[in-house]
Amino acid sequence: MTIPRLLIVDDDSEMRMMMVTYFQRHGFIAHPATSEAEINAHLAENRVDLILLDVMLADENGIEICARLRSEEDVPIILVSALSADHQRMAGYEVGADDYIAKPFNPELLIARVKAVLRRVRRSPSLSYRRATSVWHFGGWRYDGKRDEVIAPDGYQVMLSSRETALLKVLLANPHIPLTREEIAAALSDHPETDAGGRAIDVLVGRLRSKIERNPKAPQMLRTERGTGYVFACDVTREET
Amino acid sequence: MTIPRLLIVDDDSEMRMMMVTYFQRHGFIAHPATSEAEINAHLAENRVDLILLDVMLADENGIEICARLRSEEDVPIILVSALSADHQRMAGYEVGADDYIAKPFNPELLIARVKAVLRRVRRSPSLSYRRATSVWHFGGWRYDGKRDEVIAPDGYQVMLSSRETALLKVLLANPHIPLTREEIAAALSDHPETDAGGRAIDVLVGRLRSKIERNPKAPQMLRTERGTGYVFACDVTREET
DNA sequence: CGGAATTGGTAACAGCTTGTAACAAACCCG
């Protein structure tokens, strides 16, 4: 676990430096900033784990800064403000702040809340924009969306019809999420109403099972959720390219 | 984006139902619970995105419950409490809560803070938190939550229906803890009120007994607690994988 | 202690959901 890097944004120099030294003394890396320009300059050059942003800066508005940052970045932001009325807090949360802390604050509590946000952030892998890849792996199987090839764990290629392939793609896009027949039908077709009457999805599911399930009578991956629909109960990974 | 699923834990029935309906009216899926046993029972069977946990329950301590949940699970937790002193809030954050909200609270602000936590959580790959399924052992039996396989002590596989499996999971999540029929029904169903009338749970228990008890007439594991409900009187271990 | 009342067990049943074989229509491609 690396040391968390904070950016402390406050235009009151005494408060700013007090916070910086306080966090440093508690094992954080903390840098000061006083304006949106400084935030941007710092972000351009440094990794930051969390921004502590005062809402009332000299002639800038922390809420607006937060909104602008959020429109581009996913950096966690905790707003700090002497304005503690509910509607002011709401405004902070509405522009995407992770927390809103009223001044004056208990320094220990501030650290606890910073840690709470970091804990949550650290658990989620950083969101990185990844080029869409077309090769999927699931339970030993491999599906190459570019060539439309489905390869079984034993290496043999399995031939799927176009409809079966389409169903597989829908399932791969929604692993572990129960899908109703209606949702599947809608995802498969530009004319969802076509499937209105009948059991088309059931039959389609059955046919796909017969090709990709080892024992179609006791499906491991393409499970039935009685009363709901079907779930693809299988971890899916997209191949890095 | 799927609808967020909340679990509202409060022992004051008026407050609990008020919150549940309020969240439902704002587009959330919300389920009530009153105790740690109910939380476990619900988590065993349902996806949950966030738990709103009252700190002062009848004879349980929300802080301790939070600590126990956190020691195993990564489900987001917001603590709610009438105790708003700094050291009490600190205690909440220290056991891993994502936020700590004082009662009485502004309902709109509560929703804003719930959304703030969910926003942060949603970056993670799996949309909804689901209790980690692994392999469970109990009295010589083995249940593989991933494959949904139940293996008897003699090595043979026993086929359970989906409802029977769901019941087994609830029991495994609460060994040695008496569960009322209502708690079981609530964990098994998205619409607890459906089971209102009848003996569905009794019959379900009977069917499960007939499959996993050596002598269903004198159940060793799935015991009846007359006047209360049922207990899973069996040590359960979760295999580390 | 004994009879009534309460509580739990379960067989039987009915309603509903799902699986799938069989058929027919549509489609594809030479």
Added chain:
DNA sequence: CGGGTTTGTTACAAGCTGTTACCAATTCCG
């Protein structure tokens, strides 16, 4: 066109689940 393939429909069988009814077990209470 003409054969093979794919796909939706239908019909039936099988399975799942809640309800009811009845009986057994337990508890209550005079």
